[in-house]
Amino acid sequence: MTGGGSSIPEVQALLRVLAAGRNVVEIGAAFGDAAVAMAETARSVVTVERDPERAAVARRRLAGLANVELLEGDWREALGGRGPFGLFFFDAGPDYDFETAFDYLEPGGLLVKDDLTPGRPVEGDAAREFLLRDPRLAAVEILTTSRSAAIVAVRR
Numbered sequence: 247m248t249g250g251g252s253s254i255p256e257v258q259a260l261l262r263v264l265a266a267g268r269n270v271v272e273i274g275a276a277f278g279d280a281a282v283a284m285a286e287t288a289r290s291v292v293t294v295e296r297d298p299e300r301a302a303v304a305r306r307r308l309a310g311l312a313n314v315e316l317l318e319g320d321w322r323e324a325l326g327g328r329g330p331f332g333l334f335f336f337d338a339g340p341d342y343d344f345e346t347a348f349d350y351l352e353p354g355g356l357l358v359k360d361d362l363t364p365g366r367p368v369e370g371d372a373a374r375e376f377l378l379r380d381p382r383l384a385a386v387e388i389l390t391t392s393r394s395a396a397i398v399a400v401r402r
């Protein structure tokens with residue numbers, strides 16, 4: 247089973263707000279916790295998990311949520327042809343393919359990366375370099391707890 251657990255409640259609360267009325271994609275479903283939170287407010291949620299054991303747990307968890315679709319496999323292959331999305335929750339572990347994620351965003355769409363350590367320099371940090379420096383995005387880094395941060399970026 248791949249490492250990396252579920253998002254913390256503070257991040258789920260943030261996602262619940264940002265997902266409102268939007269078509270959402272999440273990469274890295276894990277056990278479905280964030281998908282459940284986003285489904286409360288989103289128009290639709292597509293969530294992708296490549297670990298078969300985790301996908302099986304998430305499938306049971308998400309069964310019955312009419313606005314959620316779980317895809318199994320690597321997100322780049324699984325998402326082919328879908329989108330654009332109004333919220334992209336980028337949560338597939340140590341994956342820095344933000345350029346591909348950007349292509350799935352509609353104008354005004356949000357790209358969210360959590361699980362960051364606050365106060366780290368931008369240089370040498372792949373997530374911060376892309377999300378905070380790319381001129382096609384406007385972005386803000388926020389604390390989700392006193393010891394964790396997230397970046398919320400919007401496609402201009």
Ligand SMILES: C[S@@+](CC[C@H](N)C(=O)[O-])C[C@H]1O[C@@H](n2cnc3c(N)ncnc32)[C@H](O)[C@@H]1O
Pocket residue numbers: 248249250251252253254272273274275276277278279280281294295296297300319320321322337338339341
């Ligand atoms: C931190 S967990 C996700 C937590 C979940 N988003 C939540 O908030 O509850 C990261 C997950 O990404 C999955 N993952 C990693 N690389 C992936 C890929 N290329 N495609 C799809 N899922 C991937 C891992 O198997 C793992 O379950």
